[in-house]
Amino acid sequence: MPPRHAEEAFTTGAEDFERLAPALWNPMGNAVAAAADIVLGDRVLDVYCSSGASTIPAAQFTGPEGAVDALDSNPALLDLARVKADAMSLSSIRFDTIDPADWRADAPYDVVLCCYGLTRFADMAAGTAGLADRLRSGGRIALSTWDAGTFTEFRTLLQAACTAEGSTNGSALVERELANMDLVDSQEKVGDWLLGNGFSTAGVDTVKIEVPLDEESAWSVVRGSVFTHLLPADESAVERIRADFLNRLGHGFVLSARSLVAVAETAV
Numbered sequence: 001m002p003p004r005h006a007e008e009a010f011t012t013g014a015e016d017f018e019r020l021a022p023a024l025w026n027p028m029g030n031a032v033a034a035a036a037d038i039v040l041g042d043r044v045l046d047v048y049c050s051s052g053a054s055t056i057p058a059a060q061f062t063g064p065e066g067a068v069d070a071l072d073s074n075p076a077l078l079d080l081a082r083v084k085a086d087a088m089s090l091s092s093i094r095f096d097t098i099d100p101a102d103w104r105a106d107a108p109y110d111v112v113l114c115c116y117g118l119t120r121f122a123d124m125a126a127g128t129a130g131l132a133d134r135l136r137s138g139g140r141i142a143l144s145t146w147d148a149g150t151f152t153e154f155r156t157l158l159q160a161a162c163t164a165e166g167s168t169n170g171s172a173l174v175e176r177e178l179a180n181m182d183l184v185d186s187q188e189k190v191g192d193w194l195l196g197n198g199f200s201t202a203g204v205d206t207v208k209i210e211v212p213l214d215e216e217s218a219w220s221v222v223r224g225s226v227f228t229h230l231l232p233a234d235e236s237a238v239e240r241i242r243a244d245f246l247n248r249l250g251h252g253f254v255l256s257a258r259s260l261v262a263v264a265e266t267a268v
Helices: 007-012 014-019 021-035 055-062 075-087 124-133 152-164 172-183 187-195 215-223 226-230 235-249
Strands: 043-047 067-072 093-097 109-115 135-146 201-207 210-212 254-256 259-265
Touching (some): 014 021, 014 075, 075 093, 152 235, 187 259
Parallel strands (some): 109 135
Antiparallel strands (some): 135 259, 201 259
8 A cells, every 4th residue: 555645644544554564564664675785884764764664674784883864754653663663772763754855964875765655755756866866976775666556456446435425535645646656657667767867777676465455454555545535524424435345345355565676876
């Protein structure tokens, strides 16, 4: 599920977002941090870090002599990440509640991480170029995004349930994120995007993850993602949509969370 743009939705849906961590966010965060080839002492910037799925392994890789700046505009998810860091005595992480587009650092970074966060930038081209600018010469970014069609069936069923309730509530946030996703939803597109926005080399791999959804986790995908903005304000209507959507989804639905993991470098 795509991480949310709207901060109020993030704040109220942090628990729903985190429910998918064991099956999705954590393994992908580990994969992205590993792909970045972080070494001891590296300075790392984790952009739209959410609840810390990539932040924690990054801090382990860079060690106490390194530093990790973990940014997100959602304080509720950052609180979850802080709890994890404290439990593991990872003192090299600095968490900041800020829009990553507004972040200014004292020195360039060796590595930037961005797990499913690229599409959250209001201006994705400027955001991507800004990440390149924050890296030292020859620095690298590792990121994940969604492969084409990952959420098509899920979103179609949700929209059908909304329409049946008479709710045609649209959202500029949903449309913006989906439009951004379309720009980077294949290996070729991601590579071309990075090469066109500040990076000199890029390589992309596909990762296949399947997430079985029961009723609770399926609704968490809705409530813990940008799709929550498709729902009306009337809670009684939301409950009817929930029942209809879960009925349409059926038992044993498996979310094919196909992802792309890219690594790119700035020019030396």
